[in-house]
Amino acid sequence: MVRRSGRRPGNQDTRQSILESARTVFAERGFDKASIRAIAAGAEVDPALVHHYFGTKEKLFLACMNMPLNPGELVPKALAGPREEAGERLVRTVLTVWDSPAGATAVALMRSAMSNEWTARLMREFVVTQILRRAVAQLGIDEKEAATRSALVATQIAGLAVVRHVIKVEPVASAPVEQLVAAVGPNVQRYLTGDLPGVF
Amino acid sequence: MVRRSGRRPGNQDTRQSILESARTVFAERGFDKASIRAIAAGAEVDPALVHHYFGTKEKLFLACMNMPLNPGELVPKALAGPREEAGERLVRTVLTVWDSPAGATAVALMRSAMSNEWTARLMREFVVTQILRRAVAQLGIDEKEAATRSALVATQIAGLAVVRHVIKVEPVASAPVEQLVAAVGPNVQRYLTGDLPGVF
Numbered sequence: 001m002v003r004r005s006g007r008r009p010g011n012q013d014t015r016q017s018i019l020e021s022a023r024t025v026f027a028e029r030g031f032d033k034a035s036i037r038a039i040a041a042g043a044e045v046d047p048a049l050v051h052h053y054f055g056t057k058e059k060l061f062l063a064c065m066n067m068p069l070n071p072g073e074l075v076p077k078a079l080a081g082p083r084e085e086a087g088e089r090l091v092r093t094v095l096t097v098w099d100s101p102a103g104a105t106a107v108a109l110m111r112s113a114m115s116n117e118w119t120a121r122l123m124r125e126f127v128v129t130q131i132l133r134r135a136v137a138q139l140g141i142d143e144k145e146a147a148t149r150s151a152l153v154a155t156q157i158a159g160l161a162v163v164r165h166v167i168k169v170e171p172v173a174s175a176p177v178e179q180l181v182a183a184v185g186p187n188v189q190r191y192l193t194g195d196l197p198g199v200f
Numbered sequence: 201m202v203r204r205s206g207r208r209p210g211n212q213d214t215r216q217s218i219l220e221s222a223r224t225v226f227a228e229r230g231f232d233k234a235s236i237r238a239i240a241a242g243a244e245v246d247p248a249l250v251h252h253y254f255g256t257k258e259k260l261f262l263a264c265m266n267m268p269l270n271p272g273e274l275v276p277k278a279l280a281g282p283r284e285e286a287g288e289r290l291v292r293t294v295l296t297v298w299d300s301p302a303g304a305t306a307v308a309l310m311r312s313a314m315s316n317e318w319t320a321r322l323m324r325e326f327v328v329t330q331i332l333r334r335a336v337a338q339l340g341i342d343e344k345e346a347a348t349r350s351a352l353v354a355t356q357i358a359g360l361a362v363v364r365h366v367i368k369v370e371p372v373a374s375a376p377v378e379q380l381v382a383a384v385g386p387n388v389q390r391y392l393t394g395d396l397p398g399v400f
Binding site for chain 1: 310311312313314315320323324327328347348351352354355356357358359360362363364366367368369370371372375378379381382383384386387390391396397398399
């Protein structure tokens with residue numbers, strides 16, 4: 001027996017056209033300047049249909065990244081708690097996510113961002129607007145320092161992903177999560193809240 | 201007028217066969233266990249010919265990575281000087297190399313390592329045997345801690361490359377070298393020589 005979901009799947013061609021147009025518009029204009037109107041125009045559909053299929057602009061963005069996780073839920077949870085342990089909690093969260101089934105998608109996305117300029121742009125928009133911006137706001141980081149601190153955090157987190165999951169250098173590739181949290185957490189903490197003489 | 205080099209270029213097909221065999225053998229067995237004999241056998245040539253065209257196993261390895269730089273010269277220079285500034289000097293060296301014309305090759309190689317399992321293996325062998333092993337020896341890092349410390353350094357350096365040159369997150373993408381040295385150097389230093397409770 002074929003199971004049917006309660007909701008109609010909608011026209012797959014229309015969904016696909018909207019997703020393709022969204023990828024183009026997000027990559028060209030960035031997340032902030034991308035409009036549902038422009039995405040709808042690119043797909044030759046009514047803007048109301050975009051909202052109908054995907055809800056908010058943010059949800060559409062997650063859908064066109066094939067992103068099975070919602071940073072809007074994940075980031076606040078990862079960073080809740082004492083400010084001076086935010087680095088460790090952030091590292092613990094990303095390591096746990098990458099080791100989960102959903103993590104495979106994130107790693108695949110990163111691989112693809114390396115070899116494809118457009119995926120790289122989408123990836124950058126995703127990291128900056130969906131993850132780093134939320135983290136900075138939640139930790140109350142000085143606005144003048146926020147972009148630099150969060151890009152520095154990105155260097156450590158991206159490199160951890162590359163070495164653990166892509167190039168697989170031992171012992172980092174198979175180290176237990178808590179050992180990496182102890183090793184990498186304080187370095188991320190310094191980027192988030194530490195003194196950075198010579199930078200600011 | 202066509203210029204001729206003083207040295208005969210050798211048979212290009214033979215060179216290519218040797219390079220292809222070398223890539224296979226280095227990726228399958230790793231640098232240490234790869235033998236010139238096995239590489240020669242794979243290319244169906246005499247081992248003496250491999251030495252004749254490429255010199256040492258190390259030079260052959262650099263040749264099959266298309267690596268325009270020699271870490272055997274670069275690493276000792278980067279790390280010479282006070283031990284407590286090794287992190288900063290290492291970061292300064294890699295940033296300077298990546299910004300140089302030769303750096304484009306290194307970045308291209310890293311991109312390719314992301315999407316190709318075999319290039320990833322060669323990359324890992326290169327990073328571990330040609331860069332990290334030398335750094336660890338020169339800094340006199342405890343043998344029991346060397347692999348972990350150097351893989352942690354690799355997470356930071358790889359991530360710096362990804363964020364600055366591939367995903368290009370600002371302000372790291374266009375920050376002056378010395379600002380990044382001040383920001384990232386101390387974190388690399390902690391991995392190299394700092395106390396890492398919870399790790400060792």
